[in-house]
Amino acid sequence: VMATLGVVDVRHLAEAPGPLPRAFIPVENAVDVGRVEIAGPPPHMEGSPPRGDETDTASLRVAPYQVAGHSSKGVGLPSLVDDAGHFLKPCPDDRKGAAEVDFYRRVVAAVDAGMEMSTSLAGFARFVPAYRGTFRADAAGIVAVAGDDPTAAHARTIAAAGQRAVFLRLEDVTAGYSKPCVVDLKIGLRTFSRTGHDCAYIAKRSAHDTRSGQAEVGFKICGMQTWEFAGRESGSERGERAEVGLDPRKRPSSRARRGAARDDGWLQRRRPYDWARNLRDKDAVRAALEEFVGCRGKTKKSSGRAGTHAATSSTRGIRVEDVADANSAATTNATPNPKQTNPACRASEVFGEALEQLSGLRAWFATQRELHLLGSSVLIVYEGDTTISATRKTRVCVIDFCNYVDARGELDDNFASGLDRLAEMMRAIVDAEEGQGEASDLSGPA
DSSP: OHHHHOOBOBOOTTSOOOOOOTTOOOBSOSOOOTTOOOOOOOGGGSOOOOTTOOOOGGGOEEOTTOOSSTGGGTOSSOOEEOTTSEEEEEOOSSHHHHHHHHHHHHHHHHHHTTOOTTTSGGGTGGGSOOEEEEEEEEHHHHHHHHTTSTTHHHHHHHHHTTOEEEEEEEEOTTTTOSSEEEEEEEESSOSSOTTTSOHHHHHHHHHHHHHHTHHHHSEEEEEEEEEEEOOSBOSSOTTOEEETTOOGGGOOOHHHHHHHOOSSSEEEEEEOHHHHTTOOSHHHHHHHHHHHTTOTTTSSTTSTHHHHHHHHOOSSOOOGGGSOOGGGOBOOTTSOOHHHHSOSOOHHHHHHHHHHHHHHHHHHHTTOOSEEOSSOEEEEEEESOTTTGGGSOOEEEEEOOSSOEEOTTOOOHHHHHHHHHHHHHHHHHHHHHHHHHHHHHHHSOO
């Protein structure tokens, strides 16, 4: 793979480069996206990786745990990961690509300058993936990495045009988790700026926000994945990746499935965009969040219509019930106890930790007047294997910054309100779980 990638790798400027393979070319400006001019800090603030933290091109592969975004739908270039813990996000040659690079550069510059934490992007840095510069490679090499993934088509197109593929090199927030459970939540009651966009764009996005339910709920689920222990020899293929609510004609490529397959009795359950787009009211969204932490049908609120909606939502009907039942798996003495690996409900643990981080994030939005986020998501990640979950806490971070606008001295009430709505719903799910536990204790034997 390395020989075909033709990588133009980002190198730390203080490092004296030694002899490089012909496929590699050292560069000083890590961002070169053709006709788009990106204003940013001097090269020493680029955030290039230090010595020993470079991307090993031989380890590049399609990101197996991405649950939302264009790449997850087979659009554009693939998102990639490497063995060094990097997530390589496609950086298009347009306004959005330039804006996202500029955002991360601004965060790095604010931290390096020691700016005030409560009012500048320095205070936001702990809530976003670490930035490690950009990564460029020959598109033909990306075609080889993508294999039969649908995104290989776009890579072939730009390869034919003699273009290079440009990626943001970010921290892979799922690295270090054995069975990462992930949900992508687009935050805010609206995806437009009342002062930064024209009337036509506002009307278009307003209609979309109403149709998707985001204007009512305050956020929307863009995709989700969880893991369940299905036994060493389940009725389904071992290590199967179950796609819930997905158009059968849009199943992931065999390469993507192999990247997620685990031959250890675990079942990866993905709920992609085709499933998430049907969660258009508060009950459906709450039921989905309950399902994310294993509480579907186990709290008072999730019974009835809401729980059924989340369980069966799809455009062309693959239901949760259609996936192999983990309880029907044949197990051996060496198999972990499903009751340990598939707990009844983990809302208090997972959402409890997430709420603490959301509280700090919300506090920053109560004071910063530097920018307004539009179309950005909160990503929540937790360890699905409870036998090792104590070593990896829940992680909350904000991603996707290609649509932010200048704050013009005003607070970002839109994103802040979305965070409040999310925290309120998560807190209600935690309270319901703890209330169920108390009720069980009271009804038990004296």
